[in-house]
Amino acid sequence: MKLWLFQHRQACALALRKLRLAPFSTLLGVLVVGIALALPATGQMLLDNFLLLARNFSAQPQISVFAALNAGKNEIGAIEARLKQHSGIKEVRFVARDAAIARLKEAAGMAEIINSLPENPLPDAFVVLPHGTDTAQLEKLRDEISKWHMVEHVQLDSAWVKRANAILELGHISLALFSGFLGLALIAITFNTIRLQILTQREEIELSRLLGATNAFIRRPFFYFGILQGLLGGGAAWLIVTGITYLLRQPLNELVTFYSFDFSLQGLQPMQTLLLFVAAALLGWIGSWLSVGRFLRNADFT
Amino acid sequence: MISFERVSKRYPGNIDALADLSFSIEAGEMVLLSGHSGAGKSTLLKLIPAMERATRGSVIVNGQNVSALKRAAIPFLRRNLGLVFQDRKLLYDRSVFDNVMLPLAIAGFPPGDVQRRVHAALDKVGLLTREKARPITLSGGEQQRLAIARAIVNRPAILLADEPTAHLDEAYAIEIASLFRAFNQVGVTVVIATHDERFFSSYATRRLMLSQGRLAA
Numbered sequence: 001m002k003l004w005l006f007q008h009r010q011a012c013a014l015a016l017r018k019l020r021l022a023p024f025s026t027l028l029g030v031l032v033v034g035i036a037l038a039l040p041a042t043g044q045m046l047l048d049n050f051l052l053l054a055r056n057f058s059a060q061p062q063i064s065v066f067a068a069l070n071a072g073k074n075e076i077g078a079i080e081a082r083l084k085q086h087s088g089i090k091e092v093r094f095v096a097r098d099a100a101i102a103r104l105k106e107a108a109g110m111a112e113i114i115n116s117l118p119e120n121p122l123p124d125a126f127v128v129l130p131h132g133t134d135t136a137q138l139e140k141l142r143d144e145i146s147k148w149h150m151v152e153h154v155q156l157d158s159a160w161v162k163r164a165n166a167i168l169e170l171g172h173i174s175l176a177l178f179s180g181f182l183g184l185a186l187i188a189i190t191f192n193t194i195r196l197q198i199l200t201q202r203e204e205i206e207l208s209r210l211l212g213a214t215n216a217f218i219r220r221p222f223f224y225f226g227i228l229q230g231l232l233g234g235g236a237a238w239l240i241v242t243g244i245t246y247l248l249r250q251p252l253n254e255l256v257t258f259y260s261f262d263f264s265l266q267g268l269q270p271m272q273t274l275l276l277f278v279a280a281a282l283l284g285w286i287g288s289w290l291s292v293g294r295f296l297r298n299a300d301f302t
Numbered sequence: 303m304i305s306f307e308r309v310s311k312r313y314p315g316n317i318d319a320l321a322d323l324s325f326s327i328e329a330g331e332m333v334l335l336s337g338h339s340g341a342g343k344s345t346l347l348k349l350i351p352a353m354e355r356a357t358r359g360s361v362i363v364n365g366q367n368v369s370a371l372k373r374a375a376i377p378f379l380r381r382n383l384g385l386v387f388q389d390r391k392l393l394y395d396r397s398v399f400d401n402v403m404l405p406l407a408i409a410g411f412p413p414g415d416v417q418r419r420v421h422a423a424l425d426k427v428g429l430l431t432r433e434k435a436r437p438i439t440l441s442g443g444e445q446q447r448l449a450i451a452r453a454i455v456n457r458p459a460i461l462l463a464d465e466p467t468a469h470l471d472e473a474y475a476i477e478i479a480s481l482f483r484a485f486n487q488v489g490v491t492v493v494i495a496t497h498d499e500r501f502f503s504s505y506a507t508r509r510l511m512l513s514q515g516r517l518a519a
Binding site: 002003006007010203204207208209210211212213214217 | 353374380387405412452
């Protein structure tokens with residue numbers, strides 16, 4: 001056991017020395033791995049933030065109930081009463097047509113347009129907060145209210161949430177495909193790096209075999225090299241993603257305050273960071289495993 | 303210790319390097335393998351550490367049938383042999399110390415042992431003061447001594463050398479020959495293939511003469 005540890009430490013030290021002795025090619029290798037990993041990681045980070053933002057929007061589904069334009073005071077009152085009595089509804093807020101148009105007038109450039117209108121085009125409306133967030137239930141409620149007397153239109157705000165979810169789903173699938181391809185590319189990169197190393201060390205490897213080295217002994221430093229390059233690349237990727245997060249946060253904050261959301265761009269979560277490094281090491285290992293394996297099979301210098 | 307039983311080796315293209323060869327070498331012997339170049343000396347030596355496999359017959363080393371050995375077992379056979387290659391196979395990008403250390407690293411010796419054994423081996427061949435030097439800065443004779451130090455650092459029971467005095471001045475060759483004798487005197491079984499036997503003939507216990515892949519008495 002102690003010997004086993006010692007041999008692994010030695011192989012690791014050898015791999016580290018190789019990385020240190022060729023700083024330029026190490027840097028290039030790490031950069032390539034880092035960028036290849038940073039692309040899907042950045043995608044994941046942005047997607048997660050989009051999800052966070054979407055939740056912010058849809059935490060409280062709303063139903064907008066628009067009355068018919070010709071509805072009188074009594075009819076409006078009747079609608080309000082029915083809404084307030086409905087068991088599926090938590091809160092009802094009345095938006096009078098006059099108040100609505102007054103608010104619209106405050107918006108820049110809108111006053112002139114509205115003043116030029118012969119009459120107020122806006123109907124009386126209610127903003128309804130229902131109990132529960134179940135989409136099917138909400139849809140039922142919408143259909144029910146829309147049949148009421150003098151109700152012109154009922155708008156369920158969760159419709160766009162559905163759309164957003166569909167987009168998110170698409171994003172997840174695209175990201176998975178993208179990550180898969182980049183993973184393959186990473187394996188190929190490591191494969192090639194190790195292949196070149198083997199070529200330059202062919203003499204040493206052949207001699208080692210003649211002196212009684214097992215395949216495991218020959219493989220070991222290359223495994224460590226693949227894993228170390230992967231981990232360094234993972235570190236580079238982490239720096240890239242964190243850098244992007246940092247750069248985007250300020251302008252995004254400014255944008256978000258316009259919409260008065262409580263939102264700040266999140267970087268990679270600890271679990272995701274861990275996953276990034278594990279994936280990086282694993283891909284490096286697979287690349288070196290394939291490369292050394294192929295060499296040992298093909299090189300028949302017993 | 304080493305025995306060949308009706309061993310033949312045929313290379314692709316129907317070239318018979320060895321034909322129906324039988325002999326055995328006992329522990330503690332110093333055997334000289336002589337003959338012209340192309341007589342099959344190198345092939346014979348390569349059969350012992352399974353660098354080549356016999357086409358027919360069996361090669362027994364330390365009671366193991368090398369010709370039937372599984373691939374995975376070969377490294378462990380080689381660790382018990384000291385090999386001095388015809389082309390030396392030194393690593394020129396490593397120090398003298400690191401070259402000698404290689405077999406110990408391969409066999410997995412702990413670091414303390416490694417240093418002690420490398421120093422002992424370098425001391426035996428007279429290169430202790432050059433441990434930090436690069437092999438390229440050594441003379442031809444010194445490089446050969448380095449190759450020998452690497453072969454004996456594992457303290458093998460059998461030492462095989464292929465043309466160890468080739469391309470060496472006479473003075474160096476005599477030095478090398480006496481080194482092999484010294485190892486033989488402490489009990490190591492030594493087999494030396496050489497086309498120039500004058501340096502060894504006084505030390506060898508036996509001489510196997512090869513001619514066209516056969517033993518010539």
